[in-house]
Amino acid sequence: MFKVNENYLKLPGSYLFSTIGKKVAAYKEANPDKSIISLGIGDVTQPLAPKIIESLHSAVDEMGKAETFHGYAPDLGYEFLRNAIADGDYKSHGCDIHADEIFVSDGAKCDSGNIQEIFSIDNKIAVCDPVYPVYVDTNVMAGRTGTYDPSTETWSDVIYMPCTAENDFVPDFPKEEPDIIYLCFPNNPTGTTITKAQLQDWVDYANKIGAVIIYDAAYEAYISEDDVAHSIYECEGARTCAIELRSFSKNAGFTGTRLGFTVVPKDLKAGDVTLHSLWARRHGTKYNGAPYIIQRAGEACYSAEGKAQLKEQVAFYMNNAKIIKEGLKDAGYTVFGGVNAPYIWLQTPDKMPSWDFFDFLLKNANVVGTPGSGFGPSGEGYFRLTAFGSHENTLKAIERIKAL
Amino acid sequence: MFKVNENYLKLPGSYLFSTIGKKVAAYKEANPDKSIISLGIGDVTQPLAPKIIESLHSAVDEMGKAETFHGYAPDLGYEFLRNAIADGDYKSHGCDIHADEIFVSDGAKCDSGNIQEIFSIDNKIAVCDPVYPVYVDTNVMAGRTGTYDPSTETWSDVIYMPCTAENDFVPDFPKEEPDIIYLCFPNNPTGTTITKAQLQDWVDYANKIGAVIIYDAAYEAYISEDDVAHSIYECEGARTCAIELRSFSKNAGFTGTRLGFTVVPKDLKAGDVTLHSLWARRHGTKYNGAPYIIQRAGEACYSAEGKAQLKEQVAFYMNNAKIIKEGLKDAGYTVFGGVNAPYIWLQTPDKMPSWDFFDFLLKNANVVGTPGSGFGPSGEGYFRLTAFGSHENTLKAIERIKAL
Numbered sequence: 001m002f003k004v005n006e007n008y009l010k011l012p013g014s015y016l017f018s019t020i021g022k023k024v025a026a027y028k029e030a031n032p033d034k035s036i037i038s039l040g041i042g043d044v045t046q047p048l049a050p051k052i053i054e055s056l057h058s059a060v061d062e063m064g065k066a067e068t069f070h071g072y073a074p075d076l077g078y079e080f081l082r083n084a085i086a087d088g089d090y091k092s093h094g095c096d097i098h099a100d101e102i103f104v105s106d107g108a109k110c111d112s113g114n115i116q117e118i119f120s121i122d123n124k125i126a127v128c129d130p131v132y133p134v135y136v137d138t139n140v141m142a143g144r145t146g147t148y149d150p151s152t153e154t155w156s157d158v159i160y161m162p163c164t165a166e167n168d169f170v171p172d173f174p175k176e177e178p179d180i181i182y183l184c185f186p187n188n189p190t191g192t193t194i195t196k197a198q199l200q201d202w203v204d205y206a207n208k209i210g211a212v213i214i215y216d217a218a219y220e221a222y223i224s225e226d227d228v229a230h231s232i233y234e235c236e237g238a239r240t241c242a243i244e245l246r247s248f249s250k251n252a253g254f255t256g257t258r259l260g261f262t263v264v265p266k267d268l269k270a271g272d273v274t275l276h277s278l279w280a281r282r283h284g285t286k287y288n289g290a291p292y293i294i295q296r297a298g299e300a301c302y303s304a305e306g307k308a309q310l311k312e313q314v315a316f317y318m319n320n321a322k323i324i325k326e327g328l329k330d331a332g333y334t335v336f337g338g339v340n341a342p343y344i345w346l347q348t349p350d351k352m353p354s355w356d357f358f359d360f361l362l363k364n365a366n367v368v369g370t371p372g373s374g375f376g377p378s379g380e381g382y383f384r385l386t387a388f389g390s391h392e393n394t395l396k397a398i399e400r401i402k403a404l
Numbered sequence: 405m406f407k408v409n410e411n412y413l414k415l416p417g418s419y420l421f422s423t424i425g426k427k428v429a430a431y432k433e434a435n436p437d438k439s440i441i442s443l444g445i446g447d448v449t450q451p452l453a454p455k456i457i458e459s460l461h462s463a464v465d466e467m468g469k470a471e472t473f474h475g476y477a478p479d480l481g482y483e484f485l486r487n488a489i490a491d492g493d494y495k496s497h498g499c500d501i502h503a504d505e506i507f508v509s510d511g512a513k514c515d516s517g518n519i520q521e522i523f524s525i526d527n528k529i530a531v532c533d534p535v536y537p538v539y540v541d542t543n544v545m546a547g548r549t550g551t552y553d554p555s556t557e558t559w560s561d562v563i564y565m566p567c568t569a570e571n572d573f574v575p576d577f578p579k580e581e582p583d584i585i586y587l588c589f590p591n592n593p594t595g596t597t598i599t600k601a602q603l604q605d606w607v608d609y610a611n612k613i614g615a616v617i618i619y620d621a622a623y624e625a626y627i628s629e630d631d632v633a634h635s636i637y638e639c640e641g642a643r644t645c646a647i648e649l650r651s652f653s654k655n656a657g658f659t660g661t662r663l664g665f666t667v668v669p670k671d672l673k674a675g676d677v678t679l680h681s682l683w684a685r686r687h688g689t690k691y692n693g694a695p696y697i698i699q700r701a702g703e704a705c706y707s708a709e710g711k712a713q714l715k716e717q718v719a720f721y722m723n724n725a726k727i728i729k730e731g732l733k734d735a736g737y738t739v740f741g742g743v744n745a746p747y748i749w750l751q752t753p754d755k756m757p758s759w760d761f762f763d764f765l766l767k768n769a770n771v772v773g774t775p776g777s778g779f780g781p782s783g784e785g786y787f788r789l790t791a792f793g794s795h796e797n798t799l800k801a802i803e804r805i806k807a808l
Contacts, residue, residue: 066794070660286517
């Protein structure tokens, strides 16, 4: 008789954004006349840039002719895209990363969930708290996290690194030594970041203790300050301790188009075994490449025209971030983030529990955000709003919140 | 200090098709003047059908306008596609499968690799031998297969079900009881299949012993005989024992476009736990949906126009299959398959080892096929050719083989 993976049954409740989706759907059904504005899930709203659309059409045409048709993609992605990434994201920032260290995928969510597979079940993970739920949940599913304590909402075998207003959202090195450290800067959900010097400290720490940093740089395009690293490979020594995850979702609006990549430097080893060879094996065995037409769309993001159009798009969202941040400040809220990231992290009024504030905002302002506690215990008393709405909706949402 | 997943290190050599790719590349480099014809990897060559191209263009246009832009897709796929699948692939064959039991994905390779995750590590798998390597390799990576014996090229904890000319390529029920049974019909690599009555026997057997059948129906579109089931759900009782994997790669040429789906009926349970809920949790946590434009392309496959165009495409490849099959017969080979599948499975002359025949064919006919032993020990002495080449190349390849 077959048995199921018992680790799945340990997961408390459903995935955060599914829960929010269900709550909103229920409210909508009960209140069909209300117009709800979502600044909740990190989904973009601006259409794909003209240069990307042009490249998609042209790739579609190629797929319609035998001479230019493309079947299975190369395991690790097309060279045209990997070269564009190596030049555009790494060489341009002085990072020593080569095209054959880049693995193209269908997005950073998949990669951030799958990357743990190449590590031993015995490894101990450290995560910032609050944190993007996928890092923890996928380790739960793999059986790496011990037992769950519902009273603290924490796992016995996970090292939590609190990031709150008290420490300026900069995690301290944990007391217990981790094997795998998940870092995401600019951070989701807090919208805050750390300086390049602080990131260098993490790289030095990881190299010292022999840990791997899984560095999620999905929000890199939103960096506006000079002393913030765009890639962890700007830090010395990162090639021997860091894997970097990148996405086209937020810089180019690919949430519904799906493209991302992971960098695994060939210097990253456990004994004789390179993590590069293990990730290549996983790609070759369990994945079949991103669609050709989408990889061409990814390439278009690195053209001069594409870059200019995407810069405008990022500026558009960052203007929303400014509207949210200043509007909330005017309304008396304490707010963080929104300078190097499209997320605004606010303290709930009078330390109201995050889910109560979610319900309060949904009911009284018809605005959907994300409860901080959904990202971990240290997120309690915080709330996330995103800058990915339309200009009009962002203005309207803030007016409604101000009017409360 | 971090440690790697030791199970990855147990995998012997690299993924079959990577090995072939490297061998061919080396031969090409040494013999730049030779024109090589590949009937090896199961990759299609015909361009996407006009109706699909049309729908891709139209979806791309939608992505370029704010009013019709699509961000994150619903976890399980768009309803328009799931409804089209439920009607076109299931209702039309009298199968009781609902749209909400269909999980859209980026292809059957990913699904067939990921599906094992929802099961306990203690479960024992049974596979046909020869077999599509992904089923076994992904279970190796998960630590479910015991130790590898290089002399027999088998794993201690895998139940192998030989499929050879001796048993007409119909697997016998294994002596030891499996928990998970992988079946693929029409079969890759042998190109053979079993009757609906024989499949019903497997469903009855699985229900009797409490096993799950993972049924890979990626080649369903190539079925030409009446007594062959298009879906396992044509069999009575399959809803309580079977998961079905489907692909758009072979019926619609989506190898480079990427789309597939998995059916998990809600009646499939271990105690109170439905496998549907576990697979939904995996999708929600580790996957972010197939691209909107690709899901629209998938929908187009079910339109009247799309269906007619794809029928022609399948007929085109099956004409190649006929050319290969008859040509090889004329040349004195013993051949199987090619009637309900685009694969021809031939016995190597004088029981020549499969990899020797690979080298022989590459060197003397400049034709690339796939060595049977690459699919498992019972594939030794066999060789796979695919019907996915162009008409001209297929003719040329067979002429070359005949001339040997």
